[in-house]
Amino acid sequence: MKRSQQATNLLRILLTVVPLALIILIILLILQKVLPGFIDILEHGDRLEIIEYLRSLGSVRGVVLGFLLQFIQILSIIFPGAPIQIAMGVVFGTWLGLTICISGYVAANVLVFWLSRKLGNRMDKILPVNQHKVETIVTKSEYPEFMVFLACLVPLLPNGIVPYIAARTKLDLKHYFISVFFGSIPFMLLLCAVGNNILEGDYLWAVILGSIIILSIILLYVFRAKVVSLALGIRSRLFGIKNNDK
Template sequence: MSDMTQTPPNDSETKSGLSRYVPLIAILAVAVIGAFTLKDYLSFDALRDNREALIAFRDSNYLVAALGFLAIYIAIVGFSLPGGTIATLTGGFLFGTTFGALFNVTGATIGATLIFLAARYGLGNRLGAKLENSQGAIKKIKDGIDENQWSMLFILRLVPAVPFFIANLIPAFLEVPLHRYVISTFFGIIPATFVFTSVGAGLGEVFAKGETPDLGIIFEPHILLPILGLSALAVLPVIIKAITGKKDI
């Protein structure tokens, strides 16, 4: 006779499977709530209206201001809240181009890594396995990306047209190693972040004139062409592999 007292199958597995989605659900919930409640606080107008109080606090509590700014930046990126560009400008405004860029890049990298880990934990491993076991064009695309991960990761970060949130998720679904993701994120976002941070460092004059910053500066030829040049360097190994037929460089 069969054992009729066996524990119902997959019960614990189901609970465990559902718990994997908790980080992603939390990020989505906070992002939706933040989109409606924080947009007035994470805005250029808010920065302009509170600039004197922010500068005074920075001057009297530099370390606390720096750590607080870094924590806020991580939260903005990690929860995909509105105001990423304003946060970058604020970093330049409060801490100057050099330190502002360092804080901005560090905060963005840590925040992006949190999204990466949440997406991988919730969906990335399963989706990656499905893509690996797929057939036809989808499998070829994944194999092509796998063979050129470094180049593809840097291109995602360097090209301004790729939304930052999308660039955070794609690698998680393609089983990219964590160290490659972190390194390519940190160094790949430096050019664009440096540009916006430098704009933020000059906001004092912009405020004095009652103007708004020109965020379209990144698309001006003297800014965009060097970034595209770096993107071309990133894709060069892919071209060499295609020509030589080598698997690894």
């Protein structure tokens, strides 16, 4: 009986992984045909190479590629996101670069979260998450939406880990989307602004902005309990929801 269950689970995993792998392969082949050199840029992850390549594509294709780079960065789990976000700031400016980055980041996070919920433990077997300490903090928290927000806000976790962990909490898709969206803004804004200021040669403003964001993140983490309490109080006043209501 146990072997039969294992065989069934293996078959389900194969039926999930094989089509997904084929889809990814087809997408990569198309991208390599339409955007020559895209795969090499993705593998290297060099900021200057990304900037040069994006500029060579023109505005529309550059925006599409920027979105894809940020999207794939989350799916890859280990591919660094900072070079992409700095490059977006250099090529497109702070605000358009931020919009592109957040769009790709949130879209990929929501997709992975949804797939993890649908596949359950099978997703762990496909892409195991070995962040046990962080996972415990998030999944055991009384307010997982805030912990997801904090995990996105403080860029200390490997890329792409957050949606796998969040899928094991009581969070629904809407609240996960909200947490990821607002949590991703500060650090991405910093990196896009740094890229834009590097282009303009305004290094002092980049340092000042970076210091403000870093200080805010530290204070938010240190006083997270008070922040949660304040947020619940505001929610109660605005919507008439009690703190113990779900």
